[in-house]
Amino acid sequence: MTVVRKPTVHSAAHSAVRRHDTAARRAIAAAIARERRSFTAREVYNRLRVSRPVGLTTVYRTLALLLGDGSVREAGRRHGETLYATCELTGHHHHLICEQCGAVVGSDVCHCEALESDLSARHGFVLRASESNYYGLCAACAARGGAS
Ligand SMILES: [Zn+2]
Ligand SMILES: [Zn+2]
Ligand SMILES: [Zn+2]
Secondary structure (H helix, E strand, O other): OOOOOOOOOOOOOHHHHHHHHHHHHHHHHHHHHOOOEOEOHHHHHHHHHHHOOOOHHHHHHHHHHHHHOOOOEEEEEEOOEEEEEOOOOOOOOEEEEEOOOOEEEEEOOOOHHHHHHHHHHHHOOOOOOOOOEEEEOOHHHHHOOOOO
């Protein structure tokens, strides 16, 4: 299906509203698909405001859906707002998140097995979720001397 339906803002019909919603979701998914930095819902909202206005609530709702199916991950917080990131890696991996420029790099560098056995040995703790984000500076930001 390649039919592109323009959302009808004038129509109050329920079906039109739902169609608008679907179009909005598609626009949001497209807007973040190529994003290699972490972003907030508000940033997505601002980016779409000119080309394809979408309500902030719809942005939040859509990001929640995308989180649910794993196509978007949480990537910490910035100024109290949840950061999201897209990632092409599947399977167990980690995210290197630059606190300065927001760059997100998927990495399969993993010491979870060692972590798991150490936690179990020392605390009797059974690790369930070991997917984790690492926060710091990306190579480029570190080369620029870190915090500005
Ligand atoms: Zn990832
Ligand atoms: Zn950086
Ligand atoms: Zn791991």
